[in-house]
Amino acid sequence: MDPLEDVLRLLGATGRVSAGLIAGGEWAVAFDASRDVKFNLVRTGRALLIVAGTTVPLAAGDCFIVTHPVPFVLAGAVEVAPSPASEVFREVRDGFAHAGDGADFVAIGGRFEMAGRSREVLLDGLPPVIHVPAGTPEAAAVGWAVGEIDAELRAGRAGATLVAEHLALAMLIRVLRLHLPAATGWLRGLADPVVAPALRAIHARPAHPWTVAELAATAAVSRSTLAARFKATVGRGPLEYLTGWRIELAADRLRRGETVAAIAHAVGYGSESALSVAFKRVTGTTPRSYRSFVSGTFR
Structure with a gap:
């Protein structure tokens, strides 16, 4: 991907x-x-x-x-x-x-x-x-x-x-x-030979229970090398990025009216409550509150 x-x-x-x-x-x-x-x-x-x-x-x-x-x-x-x-x-x-x-x-x-x-x-x-x-x-x-x-x-x-x-x-x-090399965050990571393979792996299988070791293997580097390079380039660690991307996928599905339980399974969370905790930590609001807000905005 x-x-x-x-x-x-x-x-x-x-x-x-x-x-x-x-x-x-x-x-x-x-x-x-x-x-x-x-x-x-x-x-x-x-x-x-x-x-x-x-x-x-x-x-x-x-x-x-x-x-x-x-x-x-x-x-x-x-x-x-x-x-x-x-x-x-x-x-x-x-x-x-x-x-x-x-x-x-x-x-x-x-x-x-x-x-x-x-x-x-x-x-x-x-x-x-x-x-x-x-x-x-x-x-x-x-x-x-x-x-x-x-x-x-x-x-x-x-x-x-x-x-x-x-x-x-x-x-x-x-x-x-x-402008990828001059960008910041994940955009800059797309131009990095170590970070880019890990980003592609995350986007290809966002629901997979990735570990830093697995992601490091996609770039043929050590865990410590990937973790340091990812943090320096993207501004956050690979697993933190994975969480953020899952939340963006969840937000998209919420805008399309899917249930929270179905979304949790689709983006890699074992339960609705686990998704709700992660979603609120990243966005500051719960999935249900977010869906109510966007529904009212685009009604």
Whole structure:
């Protein structure tokens, strides 16, 4: 089992392509913080991305992803007072909002929606902003997606938006792969030759009563080596990670309405009470309370 694919599937990650932005002259647009993961692909022109106290120059072919709920500004120049995105995007023509005067800058935008406890599982291990500049080796890995999204939206064929959204999700996976070594937590572990085999084993058989010795054998190292390497890379021990992943699986099944007893057996706990104790220790609430909360949230 591929842990990255496993997590993305569990989180129900979906790509949504929103209206693009055409801008020129003196312009700047301020975007509010969002729980969703925002992304933009620069089709033509140059701009500045101002986020988290830093200014990032953007050029044609660049891609950036805002992974944390932080506000950001896209601007032609830093001295221009930004207009709220809610006002700029109030009027959309042919799939694009317009800012300033002219078409010096064109970008395709969108977001990734994730269900459940996505921030704790995936996003906290990433920097607030991921910038993939054009002209770098990394940009080649997402260049195909940028081109295909652009082509689909330009052609306007039947199903173009759906195709573009799937391409956007594929782009997210490519970007995550590129940034695994710089990530923290389990994402960083996917790039570690010792930790990765243990992660794959856990995800392949989460209900198995794993021991550190068994997991160490998957990486052909000693128990002490795996325990130390796992802790240093992921931030917690292998069995603690196993517990956390079981709880995420349990939370997913709770959202789908399964009984606590059935879930306990499916994720590796011998009884409903054992799952309840572990679930509350990790999430701060009981399985039944969690299910009531998410049921009310999504009703």
